[in-house]
Amino acid sequence: MEQAIVTVKGQMVIPSILRKKYKIGAGTIIHFREEQDGLKMIPITSDTIEKNIGFLGTKGKLLKALMEEKKRERDL
Numbered sequence: 001m002e003q004a005i006v007t008v009k010g011q012m013v014i015p016s017i018l019r020k021k022y023k024i025g026a027g028t029i030i031h032f033r034e035e036q037d038g039l040k041m042i043p044i045t046s047d048t049i050e051k052n053i054g055f056l057g058t059k060g061k062l063l064k065a066l067m068e069e070k071k072r073e074r075d076l
Contacts, residue, residue, distance in 0.1 A: 023047060 004012040014024060022043050024030075029044040042048070056062060 002015040002018055004014065006012045018024070023045050024043045031042040031044055033040045033042060
């Protein structure tokens with residue numbers, strides 16, 4: 001079991017073995033989820049995104065709508 005110490009500022013260093021295993025690099029967003037038995041840290045990496053593509057079952061409609069909205073924002 002790996003461990004880390006939290007600093008006065010609430011910061012901690014994720015052990016390198018876990019950073020490598022879960023592909024956590026500089027700028028990786030970490031999602032924190034409270035669970036009944038503790039706190040779960042979920043790194044949001046390209047692997048995480050790829051595993052969740054299509055889980056809404058919109059067959060690309062949601063992505064197209066988002067892309068159109070972003071284009072409208074850029075045109076403003």
